[in-house]
Amino acid sequence: xxxxxxxxxxxxxxxxxxxxxxxxxxxxxxxxxxxxxxxxxxxxxxxxxxxxxxxxxxxxxxxxxxxxxxxxxxxxxxxxxxxxxxxxxxxxxxxxxxxxxxxxxxxxxxxxxxxxxxxxxxxxxxxxxxxxxxxxxxxxxxxxxxxxxxxxxxxxxxxxxxxxxxxxxxxxxxxxxxxxxxxxxxxxxxxxxxxxxxxxxxxxxxxxxxxxxxxxxxxxxxxxxxxxxxxxxxxxxxxxxxxxxxxxxxxxxxxxxxxxxxxxxxxxxxxxxxxxxxxxxxxxxxxxxxxxxxxxxxxxxxxxxxxxxxxxxxxxxxxxxxx
Amino acid sequence: xxxxxxxxxxxxxxxxxxxxxxxxxxxxxxxxxxxxxxxxxxxxxxxxxxxxxxxxxxxxxxxxxxxxxxxxxxxxxxxxxxxxxxxxxxxxxxxxxxxxxxxxxxxxxxxxxxxxxxxxxxxxxxxxxxxxxxxxxxxxxxxxxxxxxxxxxxxxxxxxxxxxxxxxxxxxxxxxxxxxxxxxxxxxxxxxxxxxxxxxxxxxxxxxxxxxxxxxxxxxxxxxxxxxxxxxxxxxxxxxxxxxxxxxxxxxxxxxxxxxxxxxxxxxxxxxxxxxxxxxxxxxxxxxxxxxxxxxxxxxxxxxxxxxxxxxxxxxxxxxxxxxxxxxxxxxxxxxxxxxxxxxxxxxxxxxxxxxxxxxxxxxxxxxxxxxxxxxxxxxxxxxxxxxxxxxxxxxxxxxxxxxxxxxxxxxxxxxxx
Numbered sequence: 001x002x003x004x005x006x007x008x009x010x011x012x013x014x015x016x017x018x019x020x021x022x023x024x025x026x027x028x029x030x031x032x033x034x035x036x037x038x039x040x041x042x043x044x045x046x047x048x049x050x051x052x053x054x055x056x057x058x059x060x061x062x063x064x065x066x067x068x069x070x071x072x073x074x075x076x077x078x079x080x081x082x083x084x085x086x087x088x089x090x091x092x093x094x095x096x097x098x099x100x101x102x103x104x105x106x107x108x109x110x111x112x113x114x115x116x117x118x119x120x121x122x123x124x125x126x127x128x129x130x131x132x133x134x135x136x137x138x139x140x141x142x143x144x145x146x147x148x149x150x151x152x153x154x155x156x157x158x159x160x161x162x163x164x165x166x167x168x169x170x171x172x173x174x175x176x177x178x179x180x181x182x183x184x185x186x187x188x189x190x191x192x193x194x195x196x197x198x199x200x201x202x203x204x205x206x207x208x209x210x211x212x213x214x215x216x217x218x219x220x221x222x223x224x225x226x227x228x229x230x231x232x233x234x235x236x237x238x239x240x241x242x243x244x245x246x247x248x249x250x251x252x253x254x255x256x257x258x259x260x261x262x263x264x265x266x267x268x269x270x271x272x273x274x275x276x277x278x279x280x281x282x283x284x285x286x287x288x289x290x291x292x293x294x295x296x297x298x299x300x301x302x303x304x305x306x307x308x309x310x311x312x313x314x315x316x317x318x319x320x321x322x323x
Numbered sequence: 324x325x326x327x328x329x330x331x332x333x334x335x336x337x338x339x340x341x342x343x344x345x346x347x348x349x350x351x352x353x354x355x356x357x358x359x360x361x362x363x364x365x366x367x368x369x370x371x372x373x374x375x376x377x378x379x380x381x382x383x384x385x386x387x388x389x390x391x392x393x394x395x396x397x398x399x400x401x402x403x404x405x406x407x408x409x410x411x412x413x414x415x416x417x418x419x420x421x422x423x424x425x426x427x428x429x430x431x432x433x434x435x436x437x438x439x440x441x442x443x444x445x446x447x448x449x450x451x452x453x454x455x456x457x458x459x460x461x462x463x464x465x466x467x468x469x470x471x472x473x474x475x476x477x478x479x480x481x482x483x484x485x486x487x488x489x490x491x492x493x494x495x496x497x498x499x500x501x502x503x504x505x506x507x508x509x510x511x512x513x514x515x516x517x518x519x520x521x522x523x524x525x526x527x528x529x530x531x532x533x534x535x536x537x538x539x540x541x542x543x544x545x546x547x548x549x550x551x552x553x554x555x556x557x558x559x560x561x562x563x564x565x566x567x568x569x570x571x572x573x574x575x576x577x578x579x580x581x582x583x584x585x586x587x588x589x590x591x592x593x594x595x596x597x598x599x600x601x602x603x604x605x606x607x608x609x610x611x612x613x614x615x616x617x618x619x620x621x622x623x624x625x626x627x628x629x630x631x632x633x634x635x636x637x638x639x640x641x642x643x644x645x646x647x648x649x650x651x652x653x654x655x656x657x658x659x660x661x662x663x664x665x666x667x668x669x670x671x672x673x674x675x676x677x678x679x680x681x682x683x684x685x686x687x688x689x690x691x692x693x694x695x696x697x698x699x700x701x702x703x704x705x706x707x708x709x710x711x712x713x714x715x716x717x718x719x720x721x722x723x724x725x726x727x728x729x730x731x732x733x734x735x736x737x738x739x740x741x
Contacts, residue, residue, distance in 0.1 A: 007328065064599065100594075104497075105475070111532070116454055119536040123379045131537035132728060136443065136497035141729030145596040150608065153594045153731070154505065155497045157445070158477045165494055169509070170328055172518055173333035182422045193457060200468040218332075231326040234492035238484060253325075306477040306493060 006316070007171055008225040010181060010213035012290075013081030014283045015074040017048035017208045017270045021081060022287055029284060034269055036249045044196035048208040048271035050074060059103050062147045067129065069108045069190035072139040074211035074276075079185055082213040088182070092148040099173045099182040100153040101166040102140035105275030105304075107157065108204055109191045110131055137305065139187065151179065159303030161234075162186075163278035164311055167214065168231050186279025187211035198272065201304075208271030212279025226289040229296070230254060230312040237306060246308035250300055254310045257296035261285045277301070282311070291313040330615070333517040340514045341576035341583045341740070344425025344569030346417035346525075347681040349668045350386035350562055353416050355424075359685045362693040365713045367667045369549075369560050373446075374409075380539045382546050385530055386562025386669025388413060395419065397486040404413045406469065408446045409563075410529040413477040413674075417525060417565035425569035426581060429520040435491040437519050438484055439510040441502025441526035442495065443673035443727075445476030448531045455515025479527065489523070497673070499727030500633070502526050503566060504735055507729075508590030508692065510570050511735075520575055525567030526677035534672070535561055541600065545638050550697035551634035551663035552641050552705055559635045562669020566677030567685075583740040585684045588622070593703025595730030601639050606647025608732045609633075613651045613722065616734035622720050624652040627659060627736070629692055629716065630707075631679050631723040634663020635670055644724065645704030652707065662710035666696035676725035680735055683721045687739040692716045 014021060017035050018028025028035060037046045050070075059065060059076055068076075080088065083098070090096035112134040118126040132138060137155040144153045152173070156166050163186040170182035190209040198205035219225070232253035235246040261281050266273075273280055278301045285297045296313050302308040347354065350368035351361035361368065368382050377383035396404045397419070407415070425431075453470040456463060472478060476495045484490065496506045503526020510524035528534075538544050538561060545558035573705055578582055593615065595608035602609065617623060633644055652659050664682060671678050686692060692710045701709050718739060727734045 007332075034574065112450075113454065116451060116533050117458070117539065119533060120455070120458075121553075123536040123539065124381075126536050126540045128540040128542070131540050134533070134537065135499055135728045137499050137727070137729040137731060138599060141594070141596075141599055141731075144594045144730070145599075148596065150594050150596060150611070152592050153498075154509075154727075156492065157442075157475075157495050157497045160496075169494070171326050171332060172516065173514065175516060193454065196457065197453070197467070197471045200464065200471060227328065228326065229328045233325040236481075236484070236490050236493060238481070238490045239488070244515070305472055305475070306481065 008219040010217040011082035013078035013213035016210035041192040075187040078211040078213040082215040146249040159306040161303030164309040181217045188275040206271040208273040212283040226286040232310045258294035260298040339573035343581040344421040346420030346567040349564040352664040365694045375524040411482045413565040414527040418566040425704040439524040441506035446474040449474035496706040500729035501727040501731035501733040502673040504725035504733035521571040524719040527565035528673040530563040549636040551636040553698045554700040566681045586738040588738040589620030591617040592733045602643035606643040609647035610731040612734040620736035624655040628718045629721040633724040662695040
């Protein structure tokens, strides 16, 4: 009843408080020092925003991205890095079927806040340009349009652990014949409301933003890539299972290996990137494998109010991907 | 659900998927009976919205649900019950009905079924309240943490799970107006491909000011009466509600002697990259979605007895969907019965696809067709048989379309249980 193809991580992409691209994330985390943070706009809460890119982003010339939210910019940059130019061209030509899975915690909050502010001021003058950009699946739609992908594009929402649920869904898509690859993107953007909201739960919270992307492909010959070995069951917080209990249970599902990437591995340096945090953990873990810093690595994550989940990635034999 | 590379991805013969429970809440009322009666009668339940101020909008009509004061707590604590927002209550009414109808209990709880729900706004009304207090009384933090926690879509679904004592993995699909259909389609595939034995799926959305004002800003709301597929249609009415179905493998449903309400035969989806809010005028992705669902169900246009159209009543949607149906049906188009229920309930956004899936189950079980309301002059695109008055019909396969912002297109094919 089952086949055993390797699920290969065929591409990685990241935008984080450490900068644009996987190398920036790698260097930022290697330094082991918290990045500088700034006060929230109303002097409540602290945040580590994504720095401005060194050069204008070429993809922003695409007609659909002209007015897009920051979260779409981050997601697009991370996705293009993960997909690479060759595949991007094949997707446009219809020669590569790409599924897109997008995960969020908060969504397009900047435009939502702006639009609702206009509604409260005078709904008859609220901008029809802003409203569509507030919808949860707007970034996935923009990304699909920019890549020219007409295959399935799903947006999943939930707490920050949702990302690995999306990876699991991607695996089920890859189990069929409809997709050459599935891009799984976790992204988030900062705004004053979510910055202040974080302080309601943790006085010294430092929130952040960005995007992480993994491109998954089904590949029988996986040499030189990282592969997914295991995804734990999703441990929903319910029936007496607390967040701590869920994390303890998670460890029983993923036996110890060379190294683990937990939230504590990234958050003190980058800040809590909310819906992007687990995606960045996964990208970092796969990057460590490809940098030959370990052979096997666990990623563990406990979301804020819904679930805990983890995964084990491993490096297969062969040359590391050219970076 | 979990993944182990040593065991690989499931392959092999796809399994049949039965629907053994269904729950529905719309402006027509709570539950199967109230809704079936209203749909069958061709009733409109639109009214003036009372939940928020619409005095400065171009219209104030919508499909608002009358909710009872008290909701059955089941396994919720008193504190949890006191915190339920409107979206949670809508979902719970539908979820309870579906659960009870399926007759699920401890055996099903122990399977930790996946809960796949669709929504486009979650608990947005709480998010609005948080924003208003943060802006207007920015030093007051009273109840703000609760609002932040509960406005997130996982809260409504967690409430339902807690009330029913279910601890399975939760997946929340937010593909705009296709969310509910995509959630059911996703759950259907989990069972069909052997990744789950049972699943609970559906969608919900509650009316809220931000979304209402948003549709009004786009001039998508009708300022007269919503009349999908009428040549003079001028927009939609928003509604609220929830639809939930309980899915299980056909074998399991038969073995336990469950009443099978219908079968999910196929699911298809496609992304329309034409524009963020406007469909491709020829409905290219809509057609692809319908073709994919029919291919999976192993049927063609000649076997589809009824199409529950997305049929919002906006000028662009209906003509694109009509064009897609024409193209998909080819020479059979005159024989295909089509209608939209949105003229009577309003457009339920994230709940639309699941509510309309439940409607299709009603049609299959009771052998009738609901009408498209308020149509005086059918649009020229209606070369199909537009159902304008309630009628009895012999139905074996029905198809339901859900198309959303961002180009999310989803189609389900449902089959009469035999």
